[in-house]
Amino acid sequence: MSEAVAPTGAAATAVRCDALVHVYGVVGQEVTALRGVDLEVGSGEMVALLGPSGAGKSTLLWILAGLMRPTAGLVEVYGRNLRNISAAEATDIRLREVGIVMQNPARNLLSHETAIGNVMFAQRPTRRRYRTKRTRALDLLEAVGLRSVGTRPAGRLSGGEQQRLAVAVALANGPRLLLADEPTSQLDRASADAVVDLIRAANADLGTTVVAVTHDPEVGAALGRTVTIRDGRVGGEGRGGQEYIVVGRDGSVQLRDDLLEVLPPGSLAQARRTSEGIELRPVPTDGEETPGTGSDI
Ligand SMILES: Nc1ncnc2c1ncn2[C@@H]1O[C@H](COP(=O)(O)OP(=O)(O)O)[C@@H](O)[C@H]1O
Ligand SMILES: [Mg+2]
Known part of the structure; x- marks a missing residue:
């Protein structure tokens, strides 16, 4: 073993999910939103959560929050095991250590409070002085292009402005962990880039760990690591522009959309080992040529 000892426990790992399952609803009407999510996010890492609507991305974020x-x-x-802490502890952690941007931007904000007031209010658990809080608020609003509407009530801002304000609010305390649900969904390219720059600055300056749901490939690329969730499970990962399949605990693999065009759900395939790995071939349907020796399935 090398001399360098990896930091253990809390220091090294920000988020750990192991066979995470979530079922909504009452008996007889259950919806299984997460069906065994395994995920580890290192401290200071940035991850984009991708995946189709209904895959369980928001559910995962709510649980992490x-x-x-x-x-x-x-x-x-x-x-900290989130299943063992009290509601009061969870609230305290959220206020002090976690920044959250919910999918509906207005839900993150006090609608009658000004934009500046919202970013100042988020800093109430800190010991910062009034002037410090105000300066911090103005700096964050500047970074997301909202300085000129700082004195406007949040409820009177546009959807895109509210979304940018929500990110400023979430970062106000310099959180250890930022959880953001489609934080750029209502933004044009320039505003989305400003939001991503601000998130990356928090990551670079404070080591903030970032988990952000997004449909925007540019946001995914900017965060570096992508994790694709389909049907309540982690099916794929991307790093440095390269896409990988994650083999599930039960040996299952999820095929990307472009591969599903070759092998649609429900189709039969032949799998065989090759010298380089595994080859998957569709089994020709009736009337076409029959496959070769059938020892490989
Ligand atoms: N409060 C809820 N009650 C019942 N089912 C829900 C609730 N919230 C989400 N779901 C269901 O859970 C699944 C995952 O939803 P969600 O986490 O919102 O997915 P995503 O954010 O990837 O679109 C979906 O089938 C959705 O309909
Ligand atoms: Mg969602």
């Missing part, structure tokens, strides 16, 4: 308890499985944030 301590807003919901999972039905089963392990979820740890900076070494």
Whole structure:
């Protein structure tokens, strides 16, 4: 072994999900939103969560935020098991250590409070003085291009402005963990880039760990690592522009959309080992040529 010892526990790992399951609803009307999510996010890492609508991305974010308890499985944030902490502890962690941007921007804001007031209010758990809070608020609003509307009530801002304000609010305390649900969905390219720059600055300056749901490939690329969720499971990962399949605990693999065009759901395939790995071939349907020796399935 090398001399360098990896930091252990809380220091190294920001988020850990192990066989995480979440079921909504009452008996007889259950919806399984997460069906065994395994995910580890290192401290200071940035991850984009991708995946189709209904895949379970928001559910995962809500659980990581301590807003919901999972039905089963392990979820740890900076070494704390979120299933074992009280609601009061969860609230305290959220206020002090976690920045959250919910999917509906207005839900993150006090609508009657000004934009400046919203960013100042978010800093109430800190010991900063009034002037410090105000300066911080103005700096954050500047960074997302909202300085000129700082004195306007949040409720009177446009959807895109509210979204940018929500990111400023979430970063106000310099959180250890930022959880953002489609934080650029209502923004044009320039505003989206400003938001991403601000998030990356928090990551670079403070080591803020970032988990952000997004449909924007440019946001995904800017964060570096992507994790694709389909049907409540992690099916793929991307790093440095390269896409990988994640083999599930049960040996299952999820095929990307472009591969599903070759092998649509429900189709039969032949799998065989080759010298380089595994080859998957569609089994020709009736009337076409029959496949070769059938020892490989
Ligand atoms: N409060 C809820 N009650 C019942 N089902 C829900 C609730 N919220 C989400 N779901 C269902 O859980 C699944 C995952 O939803 P969600 O986490 O919102 O997915 P995503 O954010 O990837 O679009 C979907 O089938 C959705 O309909
Ligand atoms: Mg969602």
